[in-house]
Amino acid sequence: GAVVSQHPSRVICKSGTSVKIECRSLDFQATTMFWYRQFPKKSLMLMATSNEGSKATYEQGVEKDKFLINHASLTLSTLTVTSAHPEDSSFYICSASSGPDTQYFGPGTRLTVL
Amino acid sequence: GENVEQHPSTLSVQEGDSAVIKCTYSDSASNYFPWYKQELGKRPQLIIDIRSNVGEKKDQRIAVTLNKTAKHFSLHITETQPEDSAVYFCAATISGYSTLTFGKGTMLLVSP
Numbered sequence: 001g002a003v004v005s006q007h008p009s010r011v012i013c014k015s016g017t018s019v020k021i022e023c024r025s026l027d028f029q030a031t032t033m034f035w036y037r038q039f040p041k042k043s044l045m046l047m048a049t050s051n052e053g054s055k056a057t058y059e060q061g062v063e064k065d066k067f068l069i070n071h072a073s074l075t076l077s078t079l080t081v082t083s084a085h086p087e088d089s090s091f092y093i094c095s096a097s098s099g100p101d102t103q104y105f106g107p108g109t110r111l112t113v114l
Numbered sequence: 115g116e117n118v119e120q121h122p123s124t125l126s127v128q129e130g131d132s133a134v135i136k137c138t139y140s141d142s143a144s145n146y147f148p149w150y151k152q153e154l155g156k157r158p159q160l161i162i163d164i165r166s167n168v169g170e171k172k173d174q175r176i177a178v179t180l181n182k183t184a185k186h187f188s189l190h191i192t193e194t195q196p197e198d199s200a201v202y203f204c205a206a207t208i209s210g211y212s213t214l215t216f217g218k219g220t221m222l223l224v225s226p
Contacts, residue, residue: 004157034213043203043218044158093157100210101146105157 006106023094029074030096116141120217137204
């Protein structure tokens, strides 16, 4: 139980294009989903928290117009990196929570912007 | 806000030895402390957690201890195996608040 999927697992795009990453909870309803960014050999940096049907809460320093988050249902959240640039290249990981405390992580998406 | 410090950043042990990773937190209101294991290129996976109403929790070869007074908690792995090699993250939060604050991670290398 508590499986979270992410798609795509890997994406390469040209600078200036937008990329959408999907995060799904497969066997539970996620009241809250989280988006993290992880640099090589670094910790997980929380970007934003999203609750189904409401606007995401962004962490300080994260541009909400750059990283668009939609949490349209209890099993799906999407992160769109708009007008991507090479500095946006990173490993993006989502997590989902069905209740307090426990977070289940997706497998991550490796984004490379050329 | 919460701040979690984790040490060491890298830990190398021989197979069969024990490994200990330590974390401290700043917010005395935090009462839930999970530990995640992340293998290279893979997702973080919850391996054990502890709440502030207990001082120790054990699951086979892994255990976690919590000292609320000192605001620190530790992960103990006994009889380490090469497959224990990974990055381990501690985290802290106030139960029900959802947002986890992570430590910077410890890369554990277990040599055969």
